[in-house]
Amino acid sequence: MTTGPGGEPVQLLTPRGERLADARYDGYLADVDGDAGAEVLEGLYEDLVVVRRIDAEATALQRQGELALWPPFLGQEAAQIGSGRALREDDFVFSSYRENAVAYCRGVDVGDMMRVWRGCANAGWDPFSVNMAPTQVIIGAQTLHATGYAMGIQFDGADSAAITYFGDGATSQGDLNESMVFAASFQAPVVFFCQNNQWAISEPVGLQAHVPVAHRAPGFGIPSVRVDGNDVLACLAVTREALERARSGNGPSFIEAVTYRMGPHTTADDPTRYRDANELEDWRERDPISRLEAHLDSRGLLDEGLRGRVRAKADDVAARLREETVHMPDPPASAVFEHVYTGPNSELDRQRDHYGLYLAGLEAGHGHGHAAAEREGAQ
Amino acid sequence: MSETVHAGTPGAPATVIREFRLPDLGEGLTESEIVAWHVAAGDRVTLNQVIAEVETAKAVVEVPSPYTGTVVELLAEPGTTVAVGTPIVSFEVPADAVRPPSRAGSAGGGAPAPRREPNLVGYGAVVEGTGRPARRSRAWAAPAPEAERGEGEPTTEPAAVEPAVEPSEAAPVVERGEAESRPRPERPRSTPPVRKLAKDLGVDLVGLTGTGPGGLITRDDVLAALGAGAGRTEAEGERAAEAGPAVVRAAGERETRTPIKGVRKHTAAAMVASAFTAPQASEFLTVDVTPSMDLLARLRESRAFAHLKLTPLTLVAKAVLIGLARNPTLNSHWDEGAQEIVQYHYVNLGIAAATPRGLVVPNVKDADAMTLAELAEAIADLAATARDGHTRPADLSGGTISITNIGVFGIDAGTPILHPGEAAIIAVGQVRRLPWEFEGQVALRQVMTISLTFDHRLVDGEQASRFLADVGAILADPGMVLTMV
Numbered sequence A: 001m002t003t004g005p006g007g008e009p010v011q012l013l014t015p016r017g018e019r020l021a022d023a024r025y026d027g028y029l030a031d032v033d034g035d036a037g038a039e040v041l042e043g044l045y046e047d048l049v050v051v052r053r054i055d056a057e058a059t060a061l062q063r064q065g066e067l068a069l070w071p072p073f074l075g076q077e078a079a080q081i082g083s084g085r086a087l088r089e090d091d092f093v094f095s096s097y098r099e100n101a102v103a104y105c106r107g108v109d110v111g112d113m114m115r116v117w118r119g120c121a122n123a124g125w126d127p128f129s130v131n132m133a134p135t136q137v138i139i140g141a142q143t144l145h146a147t148g149y150a151m152g153i154q155f156d157g158a159d160s161a162a163i164t165y166f167g168d169g170a171t172s173q174g175d176l177n178e179s180m181v182f183a184a185s186f187q188a189p190v191v192f193f194c195q196n197n198q199w200a201i202s203e204p205v206g207l208q209a210h211v212p213v214a215h216r217a218p219g220f221g222i223p224s225v226r227v228d229g230n231d232v233l234a235c236l237a238v239t240r241e242a243l244e245r246a247r248s249g250n251g252p253s254f255i256e257a258v259t260y261r262m263g264p265h266t267t268a269d270d271p272t273r274y275r276d277a278n279e280l281e282d283w284r285e286r287d288p289i290s291r292l293e294a295h296l297d298s299r300g301l302l303d304e305g306l307r308g309r310v311r312a313k314a315d316d317v318a319a320r321l322r323e324e325t326v327h328m329p330d331p332p333a334s335a336v337f338e339h340v341y342t343g344p345n346s347e348l349d350r351q352r353d354h355y356g357l358y359l360a361g362l363e364a365g366h367g368h369g370h371a372a373a374e375r376e377g378a379q
Numbered sequence B: 001m002s003e004t005v006h007a008g009t010p011g012a013p014a015t016v017i018r019e020f021r022l023p024d025l026g027e028g029l030t031e032s033e034i035v036a037w038h039v040a041a042g043d044r045v046t047l048n049q050v051i052a053e054v055e056t057a058k059a060v061v062e063v064p065s066p067y068t069g070t071v072v073e074l075l076a077e078p079g080t081t082v083a084v085g086t087p088i089v090s091f092e093v094p095a096d097a098v099r100p101p102s103r104a105g106s107a108g109g110g111a112p113a114p115r116r117e118p119n120l121v122g123y124g125a126v127v128e129g130t131g132r133p134a135r136r137s138r139a140w141a142a143p144a145p146e147a148e149r150g151e152g153e154p155t156t157e158p159a160a161v162e163p164a165v166e167p168s169e170a171a172p173v174v175e176r177g178e179a180e181s182r183p184r185p186e187r188p189r190s191t192p193p194v195r196k197l198a199k200d201l202g203v204d205l206v207g208l209t210g211t212g213p214g215g216l217i218t219r220d221d222v223l224a225a226l227g228a229g230a231g232r233t234e235a236e237g238e239r240a241a242e243a244g245p246a247v248v249r250a251a252g253e254r255e256t257r258t259p260i261k262g263v264r265k266h267t268a269a270a271m272v273a274s275a276f277t278a279p280q281a282s283e284f285l286t287v288d289v290t291p292s293m294d295l296l297a298r299l300r301e302s303r304a305f306a307h308l309k310l311t312p313l314t315l316v317a318k319a320v321l322i323g324l325a326r327n328p329t330l331n332s333h334w335d336e337g338a339q340e341i342v343q344y345h346y347v348n349l350g351i352a353a354a355t356p357r358g359l360v361v362p363n364v365k366d367a368d369a370m371t372l373a374e375l376a377e378a379i380a381d382l383a384a385t386a387r388d389g390h391t392r393p394a395d396l397s398g399g400t401i402s403i404t405n406i407g408v409f410g411i412d413a414g415t416p417i418l419h420p421g422e423a424a425i426i427a428v429g430q431v432r433r434l435p436w437e438f439e440g441q442v443a444l445r446q447v448m449t450i451s452l453t454f455d456h457r458l459v460d461g462e463q464a465s466r467f468l469a470d471v472g473a474i475l476a477d478p479g480m481v482l483t484m485v
Helices: A026-033 A037-063 A077-084 A100-106 A110-115 A141-156 A174-185 A213-220 A232-247 A277-284 A288-298 A304-326 A333-337 A346-364 A367-378 B144-148 B159-164 B176-181 B192-201 B219-229 B234-243 B262-277 B290-301 B312-326 B372-387 B461-476 B478-483
Strands: A092-094 A162-167 A190-196 A224-228 A253-258 B003-006 B015-021 B031-037 B050-055 B060-064 B069-074 B081-083 B087-094 B116-118 B123-126 B280-288 B332-335 B340-343 B349-351 B353-355 B358-360 B401-405 B424-428 B432-438 B441-455
Touching: A026 A037, A026 A232, A037 A077, A037 A100, A037 A110, A037 A232, A037 A288, A037 A304, A037 B060, A077 A100, A077 A162, A077 A190, A077 A232, A077 A253, A077 A288, A092 A100, A092 A141, A100 A110, A110 A304, A141 A162, A141 A174, A141 A190, A162 A232, A174 A190, A174 A213, A190 A213, A190 A232, A213 A224, A213 A253, A224 A232, A232 A253, A232 A288, A333 A346, B015 B069, B050 B087, B192 B219, B262 B358, B280 B461, B290 B312, B290 B441, B290 B461, B290 B478, B312 B349, B312 B372, B312 B401, B312 B424, B312 B461, B349 B372, B353 B372, B424 B461, B441 B461, B461 B478
Parallel strands: A092 A162, A162 A190, A190 A253, A224 A253, B349 B401, B401 B424
Antiparallel strands: B003 B015, B015 B087, B031 B050, B031 B081, B050 B060, B069 B087, B116 B123, B280 B441, B332 B340, B353 B358, B424 B441, B432 B441
């Protein structure tokens, strides 16, 4: 397992924004440290601010009844942006439900991002248009899909990679452990990216991991690294290293990004019931955005121009997100029968017909109801 | 959301009134309590500005404004529990500023927006009426024409065809607006075994009020109707049934049932956990605190304490802290999981506070390191914050010992129950003027009883007694502190 000096997670940017030299990882940040570094850093800064705004707007929309549920990623922006921006277009992402900042990196439209959370679709986007699988709610199941996909890449002889995102809670699931066995056995080009946000809903990570979760991977024969998950540069560097390993035929990697879920597990959760506010204060001091701001400032890059530009972009994205969400048409009831099978299925056809008759039966007693339902369906 | 379009005065932009309905703020909640409004009618608000605090069964959450505009009316009082889907506030917003959300229907459009019923996640199907779904009657014969009908074609089947069925099964056709506002008469719902029971016993289900989920008639309802209706006419039986179980309190109702939730539920769980995990014992000590009261009066006049709220509680708290330094076992914790006794080397002093939302016990962190003035200020702050309902979660956790001030309610003594996880709790009684032995004679003195409950796993009677005696000695003669520190 790789760690920073003193066994701490790898850190390349301190909470005060100082860039730490690192013999192993500096090579992966040549673009950041080079002449055009300002542009890269500003891009990462914009990403962090915009996705935080997406998160805030979605949370507000849930409170306003426009979304059924939302899993905030507040505090985890650097882990998602750092790793997400390390990916190539032909890599494939298999995430859980919290990686909406990764989805943003993949180019998922913010409106599409909300469709599942409004209950309007089973999947918000076409997985193959952005090379990111639909939101996975079953804990850890996506790690199997990623490993299988990576084995497919191997059979194809391509040099792309699969990356799978999961939380600290998923490390206790059989699926992840089975995935790691297969990934190691077949030396599949897959990156296991664990966002250890300290809490599996209300269970602290210490209850399910007596040693850091990154310790487990070497037991499977998978090299691992603990990284400061609130350090966007460190997350970028370690993910690039892992992807390079995958592309060069050297098999899987395991990354534990040590971060913190600043908000609730989902909008239906109240973290103040199980965790100490002092903990929140401690992590606030390690905020991923203020850290990059401090660094930009120290390089003389954080002027009003940049701030204003980024703010305007965030405002624009938030407004579009809201607009698209509140005007999202409700799917017709019959949509529940779509996408169950890829082709026709007689049993499903029978169910669809019966359901149609049932609905017609409900509407028959209500002339107005029928018309209203048709309007709904037509939207 | 519903709306009305106002043409506006000439020159002024047209505005729209938008109602905001209470959403399902968690997954599958049916109601929430409005804790507080942060805005008032007439206030300008911006999008996502926090307008209210709402407590659900799961959390207290802040509700952000869905609009930029002006608050027209608050439709729910703080402290009331509101069903999901009920309008709670209305806004006046510029008509051209926002396209109406898809779920609100078309702006100024003819038909009112279909109302939706909240279900497990968000809003479900359009409400068809307040009763059961208007299921197609059994008289409905051929599904074929229905299936052949074009998708967009409105229904042409006249409602008047419906009476072909028995009255009790017919779902009367009601205009949508009416359907929402009043329940339609129909035979109450029941299950087949209950219908059989009713038939066997000769009880007519029409007119019975069901007490089961969603108004379902239960076996008990049938049996109750049988008992109530014995020897009466049917009409009398019906009236009796109507006067029976009801949600709204009727005159002479002998009990009211309130769901257990919120702080009450939390308090109950904490008390049960405390009562059934720690063997608790109590001791009492009545003390002549006249010297302390004199000291209090002098301190209040001194410049250093002039701006502070000094009360007998402040002195008791200080005495407790001094007593704990000499008897630290009362400031410890039984860690059942680790099979360890945790001895704290600091004191986070909990002060029980009765708040509008119930009992909370915020604590003063590192109270042992505070001067009397700092302690007085910290306790006053804590109490004020708790009364306002703004206690931070950090203030509620990490306590090591607690004090509850029952004296403010005019009570002398009581047996407090431990705050879970703590080894001791002190109840402070009222200061009363009583005839008391003083210098060999009976005099009118200021007397207070201190009650102590302790976890007998951690603390023996000897340690508890020494601690209580120390606290008493300090309050009886504050000068005794000189011998203790």
